[in-house]
Amino acid sequence: MASTDGWTTPAHKALRVRHGFDLAAFDRGSTPGFDGDKTTGRRLMAKRGVVLSELQERLFAGGRTGGTRSMLLVLQGMDTAGKGGIVRHVVGQVDPQGVAMRSFGVPTEEELAHHYLWRIRAALPRPGYLGVFDRSHYEDVLVVRVEDLVPRAVWEPRYDEINAFEAEIVAAGTPVVKVALVVSLEEQTKRLKERIERPDKHWKYNPDDIDARAKWPRYQEAYQAVLDRTSTDVAPWYVVPADRKWYARSAVTELLVHALEGIAPQWPAADFDPAVELRRLAASRAGS
Amino acid sequence: MASTDGWTTPAHKALRVRHGFDLAAFDRGSTPGFDGDKTTGRRLMAKRGVVLSELQERLFAGGRTGGTRSMLLVLQGMDTAGKGGIVRHVVGQVDPQGVAMRSFGVPTEEELAHHYLWRIRAALPRPGYLGVFDRSHYEDVLVVRVEDLVPRAVWEPRYDEINAFEAEIVAAGTPVVKVALVVSLEEQTKRLKERIERPDKHWKYNPDDIDARAKWPRYQEAYQAVLDRTSTDVAPWYVVPADRKWYARSAVTELLVHALEGIAPQWPAADFDPAVELRRLAASRAGS
Numbered sequence: 001m002a003s004t005d006g007w008t009t010p011a012h013k014a015l016r017v018r019h020g021f022d023l024a025a026f027d028r029g030s031t032p033g034f035d036g037d038k039t040t041g042r043r044l045m046a047k048r049g050v051v052l053s054e055l056q057e058r059l060f061a062g063g064r065t066g067g068t069r070s071m072l073l074v075l076q077g078m079d080t081a082g083k084g085g086i087v088r089h090v091v092g093q094v095d096p097q098g099v100a101m102r103s104f105g106v107p108t109e110e111e112l113a114h115h116y117l118w119r120i121r122a123a124l125p126r127p128g129y130l131g132v133f134d135r136s137h138y139e140d141v142l143v144v145r146v147e148d149l150v151p152r153a154v155w156e157p158r159y160d161e162i163n164a165f166e167a168e169i170v171a172a173g174t175p176v177v178k179v180a181l182v183v184s185l186e187e188q189t190k191r192l193k194e195r196i197e198r199p200d201k202h203w204k205y206n207p208d209d210i211d212a213r214a215k216w217p218r219y220q221e222a223y224q225a226v227l228d229r230t231s232t233d234v235a236p237w238y239v240v241p242a243d244r245k246w247y248a249r250s251a252v253t254e255l256l257v258h259a260l261e262g263i264a265p266q267w268p269a270a271d272f273d274p275a276v277e278l279r280r281l282a283a284s285r286a287g288s
Numbered sequence: 289m290a291s292t293d294g295w296t297t298p299a300h301k302a303l304r305v306r307h308g309f310d311l312a313a314f315d316r317g318s319t320p321g322f323d324g325d326k327t328t329g330r331r332l333m334a335k336r337g338v339v340l341s342e343l344q345e346r347l348f349a350g351g352r353t354g355g356t357r358s359m360l361l362v363l364q365g366m367d368t369a370g371k372g373g374i375v376r377h378v379v380g381q382v383d384p385q386g387v388a389m390r391s392f393g394v395p396t397e398e399e400l401a402h403h404y405l406w407r408i409r410a411a412l413p414r415p416g417y418l419g420v421f422d423r424s425h426y427e428d429v430l431v432v433r434v435e436d437l438v439p440r441a442v443w444e445p446r447y448d449e450i451n452a453f454e455a456e457i458v459a460a461g462t463p464v465v466k467v468a469l470v471v472s473l474e475e476q477t478k479r480l481k482e483r484i485e486r487p488d489k490h491w492k493y494n495p496d497d498i499d500a501r502a503k504w505p506r507y508q509e510a511y512q513a514v515l516d517r518t519s520t521d522v523a524p525w526y527v528v529p530a531d532r533k534w535y536a537r538s539a540v541t542e543l544l545v546h547a548l549e550g551i552a553p554q555w556p557a558a559d560f561d562p563a564v565e566l567r568r569l570a571a572s573r574a575g576s
Contacts, residue, residue, distance in 0.1 A: 088385065096375055205565070214573075280495070
């Protein structure tokens, strides 16, 4: 494939976490599977966005006509990794009518009174919807583990529990696309600096973000554990290098297209006889 | 303004329902306030979409930092009037993260057990969000009235009740942009025909749509009553001719920009000292 064509290895192959994956050694500025520059990447993504949009509309149409399938995109990543940009630029390519967006922050009191998966279950996409989780149940083995919010004996069994939970969701007809956006410490420094300096980015900045940096190696370790223990056949992790935003966005577009192609949603068959309805339409007048 | 410039009268002036407005006489193929063709309209809308997107982001930023304002777009219209297209093409111009979309269909049993505004209140946008209602509480004086779902004595007081309800929402900091998309019977015929003939549109077609056409004059009358009785100073109706999709979409983009400019959301002030944070950032290392 010519270098200007873009993807030489499909994103779902190039980015899928395999046994032995080493997060520490991972190049966060790389563009796995993609042979092209930013301009090529953006142009290709716009084209693929059209494909994504039609697949999503078919999924939605199915949900409106008795279909039970839906899809879930799980986004994880450190501060500034670009989760918001994925929502805006990738998810923003499809009809907002069919998107069920949910951000998971610090649990509320009500949420804390329940099992940690309670709020997740409640937010699962209904039939036809593309659910998007900005952070997710993985926080319960990431921030919870690093910050010692509960004892190890509590978070340790969660990996298996999460695997079982996701297997159940997938079996029920909702593929789960799990994306870990991985940014380098250097790129994070640049992006935090921008948030501190630019008035239109102040709202995204929280002084606690600096404290979290001090725990960077422990977060990386917690992410490594997530990738080691929860990348399953039915719900694999995709690790997306996030230092180049254009690449990450193009990659997630590809992952969603691939997952939807896996479902292959079809336009629902008519539950009416077109010939009959055309006659009824022709006969109909604005009456009475 | 040169004819290629587009809007010669702002949409919020050209489309606002005034006393004595006559829906029956309304030209549904017209382009009030706009002097230009489809190409001009589309180009202008793309430009204004960028403005809309920034205003929406400021609103969202406010909501994330203690602000209480939000905004609500209410979409009403007969079948095929283009409500879905407004969501996709107008609302689709902003970050999906900040959109709270809600469609109101036939009430569920639980909803029927409550006051008709119960489900509406529950769906009001939280601070920072652009709420979008695809159909709304107005169905309770439209389909409910035309189909005699409850006696006149029940729906008759609803107009005043709705006015009081909306005044309360607006006073609480949520402007309500009410858009009635008005399509002609001829254009509806064309669009229904397309839904019957095209496999990718079958899912949008319901044989009941033909029955509703027989009641067209009664629906027009019910809409006229809505416009007469619920277009208030704090929450006016905008009647948008919907036979030309490009015009309707451009018009609603303008209405949203205008409403957001009325709030004039600002980037939230920093609740930190940038100089201090830059020093902390520079000093921070991936530690421990």
